[in-house]
Amino acid sequence: MKKSIKIIGSGFSSLAAACYLAQQGHNVTVYEKNATIGGRARQLKKDGFTFDIGPTWYWMPDVFERFFADFNKKPSDYYELIKLSPAYSVYFGEREFITIANNLDEIIATFETIEKGSGAELREFIDEAKSNYDIAIKDLVYRPGESPIELVTPQTMMKMGQFFGNISKDIRKRFKNKKLVQVLEFPVLFLGAKPSDTPSFYSFMNYADFGLGTWHPKGGMYNVILAMETLAKELGVTIKTNSNIEKIGVKDGRATHLVVNGSTVEADVIVTGADYHHSETLLDEEYRGYSEKYWEKRTFAPSSLLFYVGFDKKITNTEHHTLFFDTDFDIHAKDIYDIPKWPEEPLFYASFPSKTDNDAAPEGCEAGIFLIPLAPGLEDTTELRDRYFEKIITRFEKLTQQEVKRHIMVKESFCVNDFVKEYNSYKGNAYGLANTLFQTAFLRPKLKSSKVKNLYFTGQLTVPGPGVPPALISGKLVAGLVAKHSFKDNKTTEIPSL
Template structure:
């Protein structure tokens, strides 16, 4: 029997995942990637012996990665080495107050208890609820394709309906009163791309991922995960072609017959896009687009980001592998992202120093620093604005750690809204997809299967289950099951 020819646009985590499942199911799979390396947002920047992950830097939910590789009778250990971080991360609230989150719940409870009496016991109860929600979400709900509301309306979710009506912010305030501890419990929801005050408390399952499953680092960087999945995909027969930007989707009736690039035309029986959903639909005639420009414009997008990749000629003190600078008002910063859509005056930011853990990241005696500031999508992006905020971030870093770092910078590179648009055709230059608000959950997200083109499918952070690397791996799995289901019918 002839294998169905499947073209996948883009090579991010969801596309890589789908390619493996489809190849395993007997499809002839070719991935077309517009950039010169695969991985989508999860690429690397290398210079003068320094290695920076351009995209994701947090390795959370290790069970999802393990489950993916187990589906192919392999393990993460066959492809890369993991190290659990201790501390998982450190949070600065000002230069005199910081909290380090250690590598197991008992230690974290002690940290909480030292700051607020009885908060350790409260945290235990909170994490138990978080674990219950994690088991419902990760072991059941997120593996549904979002075709019917009854995928999420069942006895377990009905009995937890309050978890969809109360917000993370309200729930957290019911467990701990200390503002710094509240911020730590609200922090993981930022990975879902929404405000704690606008995210259903059901999503507290991210706290279980944080405190119980831990924060890990793939030695060599997150790109080692990309390389691992690529190796698996190649062993299954997947073909990769880079520098292949799809310029048109060619239809016959309601069927995709081929896609065109500058180099050639690729015939296909199935087209799966792991590229930006909005961009993909711009390659279709108007009559075959599912979602209007107004639809996309009204959606609540997760933030974009201003990133800096900085090489230092010496180790940076008083920071850990992952360090969060929450020394300004989070609500005020969040307001600039989701409400006023302006550049923030006093931004929060995150810094990763992978060379604290991984010798590959920087030459001996030197430090690699990745700085990320979340911002609203589609902001004006100029060299002058980038320089202004780099100065702000370095000033805050120096004030917080109490030492001068600017004279120790060997080089720096920046990445922002315009780069997200240019490199990934990202709608409004967003970095993380659609926010996981109540009105953008599950069936209310853009569909995996086109309603207007019979053999066109989508995966990735703009569809189900949502933003983040683990959800992207899951998105690749569920769309491949959907393709297999409809290809047989």
């Protein structure tokens, strides 16, 4: 039965849900509060420079392929994909860095030169990680988190011990060199928690890194958003920007309408890809599935302080993606997760898309994106932003042996206050809920409201978790639940006479 489905937000999960629901034959409209689509994956253009505001890493290309294949399409129908070579580099001090190649054999050789015997250990570790990847990404993450039974398969039973171990211990059993340990712990940071709090099973992220490689969509990650917009419109989806949702209306326990810019819009089904906590504040309190106390107790992935910087010269001694681990990782992690505060000496990350993509900067110039992970909910002021930019850019100059400060043409920043303002993000988090043991699968906030019929949630605070590939999967999962439950939810129950 064709339904009128309204979707809140236009990030990866919302656009994915829109495509699948339109494919089912429904009348789908997407509402975006900002002037441009993309949610956290929007784009900044200034003075000839182009920056991805949000995600900059393209991992798990098979998930993108699977998404487009569901519509008999390929990513190449919409954008050009470039495999980065090398994938990235990691600085540990002045002239002290490790370059990660674009293939496993070369990475193994690099490890072996740093720690004798580590090459063989790495091959065995990645073989195990691939096994986990095949179980997780090809199967488990495509389950909607409705029941713990979803996790019980012959394959997962064999891996059960890995749900109770942690990545940090596993890596340290195999590798002694601190630099190699940090390189191997890096991928799980995308899951939003400390490696010591991340179950061993999530080593599949190491296979995503070393096994599948790091890619760049020409034009940036925003081109993936534009591809999904094109696909959605081809499927008949209507997308409306500058459309702020003020309320989710409920009648007789069923979601019935949205209040958009002061006007009421009727709906048979509502799907929200906005921040889960914020989405529930759009409901009257009696219809909220999770209390404020619940959200306070969750482990959130970090927020970020981001800088978008245009240089009037080319930057040397860096790759497209470069990590700066020249300060103590454990101390910075404590400042995010244990006793939240601004870190004294933060680790940071830099991306230079114009090294791969000439259109990202004017000729002879470089576009740079700098990111410092932060605890969500911190004080955010112009003075703090300026102080931390000075910290990292001074270290950047020293580590990469070049002068860059006086070559800055463009500088914009984005931090906790912006995540709240632009995305209604809970405490200004950037990546949603961390994937810890007790925030995995059926233990995450549900895709389907427990209190309101025909109301669904998608995105990084629900199943399967943070990151762009999981967002695509989340959109597919919620569309599947709409197909499974919405007819049942609309059936009326005849009350017998007494």
